[in-house]
Every structure is written in structure tokens, then in C-alpha cells.
Amino acid sequence: MQRFVNNPDLVVEDTVKGFVKAHSDIVRLAENPRVVVAKNAPVKGKVGIVTGGGSGHEPAFMSYTGKNMLDAVAVGELFSSPTAKSFSDAFREANGGAGVVCLYGNYAGDNMNVKMATKLATKEGIEVLTVVANDDVCSAPLSEREKRRGVAGEIFMWKIGSAKASQGGSLEEVRAVAQKAIDNCRSIGVGLGPCTLPAVGHPNFQIEPGTMEVGIGHHGEPGVRVEPLKKAEDVARDMVKIVLDDHDLPAGVEVAVLVSGLGATPLNELYILNDTIETEISARGLKVYKTFIGNYFTSLEMVGATLTVMALDDETKPLLDLETRCTMLL
Amino acid sequence: MQRFVNNPDLVVEDTVKGFVKAHSDIVRLAENPRVVVAKNAPVKGKVGIVTGGGSGHEPAFMSYTGKNMLDAVAVGELFSSPTAKSFSDAFREANGGAGVVCLYGNYAGDNMNVKMATKLATKEGIEVLTVVANDDVCSAPLSEREKRRGVAGEIFMWKIGSAKASQGGSLEEVRAVAQKAIDNCRSIGVGLGPCTLPAVGHPNFQIEPGTMEVGIGHHGEPGVRVEPLKKAEDVARDMVKIVLDDHDLPAGVEVAVLVSGLGATPLNELYILNDTIETEISARGLKVYKTFIGNYFTSLEMVGATLTVMALDDETKPLLDLETRCTMLL
Numbered sequence: 001m002q003r004f005v006n007n008p009d010l011v012v013e014d015t016v017k018g019f020v021k022a023h024s025d026i027v028r029l030a031e032n033p034r035v036v037v038a039k040n041a042p043v044k045g046k047v048g049i050v051t052g053g054g055s056g057h058e059p060a061f062m063s064y065t066g067k068n069m070l071d072a073v074a075v076g077e078l079f080s081s082p083t084a085k086s087f088s089d090a091f092r093e094a095n096g097g098a099g100v101v102c103l104y105g106n107y108a109g110d111n112m113n114v115k116m117a118t119k120l121a122t123k124e125g126i127e128v129l130t131v132v133a134n135d136d137v138c139s140a141p142l143s144e145r146e147k148r149r150g151v152a153g154e155i156f157m158w159k160i161g162s163a164k165a166s167q168g169g170s171l172e173e174v175r176a177v178a179q180k181a182i183d184n185c186r187s188i189g190v191g192l193g194p195c196t197l198p199a200v201g202h203p204n205f206q207i208e209p210g211t212m213e214v215g216i217g218h219h220g221e222p223g224v225r226v227e228p229l230k231k232a233e234d235v236a237r238d239m240v241k242i243v244l245d246d247h248d249l250p251a252g253v254e255v256a257v258l259v260s261g262l263g264a265t266p267l268n269e270l271y272i273l274n275d276t277i278e279t280e281i282s283a284r285g286l287k288v289y290k291t292f293i294g295n296y297f298t299s300l301e302m303v304g305a306t307l308t309v310m311a312l313d314d315e316t317k318p319l320l321d322l323e324t325r326c327t328m329l330l
Numbered sequence: 331m332q333r334f335v336n337n338p339d340l341v342v343e344d345t346v347k348g349f350v351k352a353h354s355d356i357v358r359l360a361e362n363p364r365v366v367v368a369k370n371a372p373v374k375g376k377v378g379i380v381t382g383g384g385s386g387h388e389p390a391f392m393s394y395t396g397k398n399m400l401d402a403v404a405v406g407e408l409f410s411s412p413t414a415k416s417f418s419d420a421f422r423e424a425n426g427g428a429g430v431v432c433l434y435g436n437y438a439g440d441n442m443n444v445k446m447a448t449k450l451a452t453k454e455g456i457e458v459l460t461v462v463a464n465d466d467v468c469s470a471p472l473s474e475r476e477k478r479r480g481v482a483g484e485i486f487m488w489k490i491g492s493a494k495a496s497q498g499g500s501l502e503e504v505r506a507v508a509q510k511a512i513d514n515c516r517s518i519g520v521g522l523g524p525c526t527l528p529a530v531g532h533p534n535f536q537i538e539p540g541t542m543e544v545g546i547g548h549h550g551e552p553g554v555r556v557e558p559l560k561k562a563e564d565v566a567r568d569m570v571k572i573v574l575d576d577h578d579l580p581a582g583v584e585v586a587v588l589v590s591g592l593g594a595t596p597l598n599e600l601y602i603l604n605d606t607i608e609t610e611i612s613a614r615g616l617k618v619y620k621t622f623i624g625n626y627f628t629s630l631e632m633v634g635a636t637l638t639v640m641a642l643d644d645e646t647k648p649l650l651d652l653e654t655r656c657t658m659l660l
Contacts, residue, residue: 002522002539002633004562004599014562015598018605022589022621058597059624192332209332232334232344259352264594266630267388268345269334275348291352293657294389295625300596301633303332327623329659 001196003301008198012055012077019062023327026066032089034075034082036062038326041071041094047165047174048072048094050102051158052082053110056197057218059328060297064158066326068166071100078197078300079219081109087117091126099127099171103157103178105150106134129175133157135185135308137246138215138224149217152260152297152308153185156320159330163319177315184311186243190235191216191223193303195263207303214238218262218299232269236276239307244284249311251285256310256320261295262302270294273305281309290320296328331526333631338528342385342407349392353657356396362419364405364412366392368656371401371424377495377504378402378424380432381488382412383440386527387548389658390627394488396656398496401430408527408630409549411439417447421456429457429501433487433508435480436464459505463487465515465638467576468545468554479547482590482627482638483515486650489660493649507645514641516573520565521546521553523633525593537633544568548592548629562599566606569637574614579641581615586640586650591625592632600624603635611639620650626658 006014013033020029020036030037042048052074053061062073071094074082082090091100100121104110111132118128133150140147161178169177191213194203205220207213212235215223230238249255259270259277270293278288289312297306312320324330336344343363350359350366360367372378382404383391392403401424404412412420421430430451434440441462448458463480470477491508499507521543524533535550537543542565545553560568579585589600589607600623608618619642627636642650654660 002537002542002559004522004565004595004603004635006561006563006602011598011602014602014605016601018601018603018608019623021608022587022601022604022623025620056596056598058601063597192334207332212332229332231336233336235334257352263596264631264633265334266386266593266628267393267625268341268386268630271346271348271352271388272336272341272344273334273348274352275344278348278351290355293349293352295597298596300598301594303594303631305334327659329657 001198001201003198005198011198012075015055016075026325026327030089030093032086034086035072035089035093036065036075037072037093038065038067040067042096044096045098046096047098047169047171048096048100049162049165050090050094050100051104052087052090053105054079054081056300057298063327066324068322068324069162069326070158081107081113084113084116087113088120091117091121091128095126101161101171101174101178102128102130103161104132105154106132106148127171129171131157131175131178131182133182135182135187137186137188137242139217142246151187151189151218152258152306153182153187155258155296156185156256156310157182160316160319163322181310181316185308186247187306187308188239188242189216189304189306190214190239191302191304192229194220195300195302216304232272233276236273237280240277240280243307243309247309249286254287254289254312255281256312257288257291258296258308259293260297260306262304263298264301264303265305267294270305277307331528331531333528335528341528342405345385346405356655356657360419360423362416364416365402365419365423366395366405367402367423368395368397370397372426374426375428376426377428377499377501378426378430379492379495380420380424380430381434382417382420383435384409384411386630387628393657396654398652398654399492399656400488411437411443414443414446417443418450421447421451421458425456431491431501431504431508432458432460433491434462435484436462436478457501459501461487461505461508461512463512465512465517466547467516467518467572469547472576481517481519481548482588482636483512483517485588485626486515486586486640487512490646490649493652511640511646515638516577517636517638518569518572519546519634519636520544520569521632521634522559524550525630525632546634562602563606566603567610570607570610573637573639577639579616584617584619584642585611586642587618587621588626588638589623590627590636592634593628594631594633595635597624600635607637
């Protein structure tokens with residue numbers, strides 16, 4: 001493994017320490033060293049926004065903590081849910097007296113731990129509402145959307161929900177608009193190479209050279225098909241087709257686009273994908289309002305990319321535009 | 331090669347197209363399709379800021395175009411200097427009547443082409459001053475600093491020079507403060523894995539698994555030593571020692587720190603490196619004022635990281651803090 005680690009069992013520990021040192025103007029560590037908190041949180045009277053998830057997806061999740069973004073983030077071990085205690089500690093840190101909305105991804109461990117943490121918080125008098133992201137098109141058919149995984153669409157959900165909270169939205173208003181944001185998101189991942197957990201030392205799945213896995217998940221969950229690696233424009237066309245066939249948006253709708261690398265794919269290749277992505281989206285009569293390109297939601301050093309398309313409306317567009325101050329450009 | 335490309339000979343073409351489509355609110359393409367221009371450029375009466383360099387280092391160089399940042403960027407082929415014509419077209423696009431400062435890196439091709447472009451511009455009545463970045467500590471001894479390569483320190487030079495220009499600095503004032511910025515920068519790269527030019531199809535240098543190359547350049551230029559891959563904390567300690575032994579700063583000085591991935595190294599490993607980097611810098615009595623971590627200056631899918639330390643003073647600190655609007659967070 002050609003990588004910068006100390007003790008492979010302490011990767012998360014060291015990652016969080018280095019992150020908080022770098023960005024102490026924006027974040028602080030809670031008493032629980034697995035909870036990162038925005039420096040200005042909790043904001044009195046504001047609905048608190050919390051997320052959490054496994055590590056190894058950096059900058060997701062903790063790097064999105066900050067002003068007009070997430071108030072607190074529960075940090076899990078590599079590719080594992082944070083504990084219920086971490087989630088409930090994050091709720092407490094984020095609560096400014098108006099309750100908390102937890103915006104997280106649809107994975108069994110996260111579902112269980114958020115549920116337990118919500119019960120704990122309720123006992124303490126903190127009201128917690130939740131929205132579960134399920135934007136990964138290939139993880140289940142549309143008729144079973146509740147089974148789909150949450151992926152990079154979570155970033156749009158966080159941004160929209162956090163903006164609403166900053167603008168004084170009530171607990172229910174924040175929940176509702178975050179739910180709308182993720183309902184309007186569709187994502188797909190294409191994998192060209194696997195990743196390795198440092199403590200394991202070898203990839204837990206394989207992608208043969210010369211092939212690609214369409215619909216792959218953020219932990220190597222199998223996609224819908226493995227096929228010979230195609231040209232970027234064919235891959236991009238396929239990604240747009242899968243996402244928009246599922247989305248079924250009327251012409252004229254404005255969309256936000258997020259093209260994220262999975263870790264080891266260079267930025268120039270994401271730009272190359274985007275060249276075709278934007279052409280294809282426009283060809284369907286949709287208008288690309290804003291595009292984000294970079295390593296926004298990764299899986300260690302996995303090779304590949306994800307595409308997320310979010311349909312916008314008059315409510316969500318200005319929320320997407322609200323200026324934030326976290327460690328990522330949004 | 332597990333990557334997203336179309337025609338390997340048109341990688342730069344497709345990259346620039348996809349970039350400009352994504353960020354048309356911030357940049358535009360000049361008539362010359364190898365020149366990216368800030369949407370608000372040229373600004374009448376403002377000194378124009380130009381850079382340029384080979385492609386494959388994305389987000390360097392073009393992604394730093396924007397308000398309070400670069401006015402125009404000349405784009406070269408992969409790992410090759412832009413042409414003299416592209417540099418001179420960039421000068422013309424950036425010139426708001428107050429002349430242009432070209433802030434670029436010390437490579438033979440760039441030196442030659444910037445020189446020719448400057449002559450062309452002078453004939454057209456555009457005054458051009460230049461600053462040549464040479465922050466890569468391991469590329470030549472301190473006594474021959476003029477031979478050193480320019481690497482990620484260029485980003486600080488661009489930021490400081492661009493901010494001064496936005497604040498109404500004269501041509502000479504902008505040149506002087508950009509020169510000061512790069513004089514106060516030291517960088518080092520550590521490589522763990524090579525990269526491949528798509529049109530070549532195999533790496534043009536090797537890094538054996540289990541080893542690392544200390545002092546490697548952005549195109550695989552040999553470092554000062556190849557040695558067994560060490561723990562992240564030992565690598566980080568070594569990087570800080572090499573950079574600060576060369577820098578020789580008195581205690582109490584404030585510094586800006588940039589930890590950049592080389593392309594395929596995950597963000598969490600950069601955070602891990604930073605944990606030790608900040609400890610080591612502080613141990614020398616220096617104060618870390620601001621830290622930037624991410625893929626700021628890469629080499630395709632090279633595995634590895636660079637460290638840049640810039641000493642700040644009362645003039646450069648507020649310039650570093652000026653808000654920018656480009657596609658990177660600075």
C-alpha cells in the first residue's frame with residue numbers, strides 16, 4: 001500500500017486530528033473526539049443541522065461543517081456508521097434550542113444508530129427530525145426508492161437544509177426542504193478501480209483492468225453491470241441517461257450538477273466527463289444552473305466518478321446560492 | 331489505463347471545454363482555445379495577472395482564474411509549456427491598460443515562451459513584468475535558487491499578487507509583492523506512485539512499491555533520495571525539516587501552509603500528514619496562520635503529496651485574506 005498512514009487502526013483518529021488542526025478557524029472538536037462541530041455552533045434559536053457517516057469518504061462528511069452548513073458531524077470508523085452515542089452527542093452540540101434535523105444516508109448501520117440517538121436526544125428534551133438520503137439510482141428500482149443508498153446527493157441536501165435553517169426556517173420547514181432536495185436528486189457512480197482499507201491491506205472488491213463497473217456504490221457495492229471501459233463521452237452519456245431516465249424531468253427545468261471523483265481520478269478527467277454531461281443534459285431540454293466538479297464525496301483511493309443531478313425550483317435555487325463558510329467550495 | 335478519456339491526443343482540448351462549461355459564471359474562453367479568461371477581465375485600470383503552464387496539474391493552472399485571482403491563463407499540452415502565442419494572447423486578454431504581471435514557474439519551456447510573448451506584447455504597447463516561481467527546495471541548492479523549479483508555492487504567489495492588483499497596486503508594486511510571496515515560499519514533494527500520460531500509455535518513471543521518492547518534481551523529476559516508505563508522521567517530519575532548514579525563519583513568524591495531494595492520494599491521508607506537519611512547525615516556534623489542504627496542484631494520478639510553507643508579514647497577510655471568486659477555495 002503506497003499511502004501516508006501511521007497506525008492503520010488509528011487512521012480515523014489521525015485524520016480528524018489533522019483536519020481540526022488545519023481548520024480551527026471553522027471547526028472545533030467536541031468532548032467526544034468523533035464529533036466535529038462548527039465553531040459558531042450551536043446558534044441560539046436556529047435549527048441545528050447534523051449528519052454523520054463512515055470515514056474514508058473525505059471531504060464527506062466532516063469537511064462540510066461550518067457557517068451556513070452543517071453544525072455538527074458524527075464521524076464513524078472507515079466505511080462504518082458512527083455510533084449512536086456520537087450521533088446523540090452531535091445532536092446536543094448542534095442544538096440551539098430549536099431542535100435538530102439529521103440529514104444522513106440510507107445505510108443499515110446509520111439508520112439504526114440515528115434511531116437510537118434520536119431516542120436519547122428526545123429524553124434530553126431535544127427534538128430531532130430526520131431525512132434519509134436515497135439518491136443512488138442503481139442501488140434499487142425507483143418503485144423501491146426507500147431501499148436506495150445515499151451518495152453525493154447528500155451534499156446538496158446538506159446545503160439546502162442548512163441554508164434554510166440559517167434563514168430562520170422552523171424544524172418542520174428545514175426537514176421539508178431537505179427532503180425536497182434529496183427527492184429531487186439522482187446519482188450514479190462508475191468505478192474503474194477498487195480501494196483498500198489500510199488495516200485490511202488488500203482491496204475488498206476487484207475491478208479488472210479494461211473494465212468498468214456501472215452503478216457501483218461508495219464501498220464497492222456491486223453496480224448494475226460490468227462492461228469494457230469505454231470512451232469518456234460514452235461513459236458520460238450513459239451516466240446521464242441512467243440518471244435522467246429515472247428522474248423524468250420536464251423540459252425547461254433548471255438543475256444543479258455535481259461531478260465528483262471517487263478519490264484517485266484526476267480532476268482533468270472529471271472536466272472531460274463534464275464536457276459530455278452538460279451537452280447531454282442540455283440536449284434533454286434541461287438547463288444547467290450550476291456545476292460543481294472535484295473530489296466532493298470519495299471512497300479512499302477508488303478510481304471512478306459519480307454524477308448527481310438535482311432539479312431546482314424557486315425555493316431551492318436561492319438556498320443553493322447562499323454563501324457558506326466551510327472547508328469546501330459550495 | 332483505467333481513466334476517463336476520449337482521444338488521448340485531445341485530452342487538453344476536452345479538459346478545457348468541460349472546465350469552461352462547468353464554470354461559465356466565472357470564466358470564458360478567449361478566441362485562442364488555449365487561453366482561459368476571468369469573466370470580468372480585463373478590468374480597466376487594474377494590473378492584469380497572468381500565468382500559464384502545462385496541463386495535467388489541474389486545478390493548476392486554469393481553475394485559479396477568477397475575481398481577485400488570475401485574469402488569464404495560458405494552457406499548455408500535458409506537462410508542456412503553453413506556446414508563446416498563448417502567453418501573449420493571455421497578456422492581451424488580461425490587460426486593462428495598466429500592464430500585466432506574469433507569475434509563472436521556473437521551467438525551460440515556460441521561460442522561453444514567456445520571454446517571447448513579452449516581446450510580442452511590448453510591440454503592442456502592453457507592458458509586462460514577470461516573476462518566476464522557484465519554491466521547490468530539492469531541485470537545486472539554496473545557493474542556486476534561480477535553478478529551482480516552481481511548484482505549489484505558485485498558488486500563494488498568484489493569490490498575493492492578484493490581491494494586490496485588485497487593491498489598485500501599480501505594476502511594480504504587484505510584481506514586488508508577488509516576488510516577496512514566492513521568495514517567502516518553500517515547497518517539497520514526496521512521491522509514492524508514478525503517473526501516465528494518456529497518449530504514452532505507461533509511466534515515464536517508476537516508484538517501486540514499498541519505497542518513496544523524497545523531493546520528487548511535478549513531472550517525476552528525480553528527488554534527493556529514494557527510501558523505504560515510512561510512517562506518515564516520519565514523512566511529515568522529514569518534509570517540515572527539509573523545508574524549514576532551507577527557510578531558516580526566526581521564531582514567532584506566522585506562516586501559511588499548503589498540503590496538496592499529487593492526484594491519487596486520498597484527502598484523509600493529507601489530513602494525517604497535516605497532524606504532524608502543524609505540530610512540527612509549531613515546535614519550531616512558528617505560528618500557523620492558515621492551512622489549505624486538498625488537491626491544489628497535482629500531476630495527473632501521481633500518488634504523493636507536497637508541502638508548501640510561506641512566511642507572512644504585515645503586507646502579505648491581508649492580501650492572503652482577500653476574498654476571491656474562482657473555482658477553488660482560497
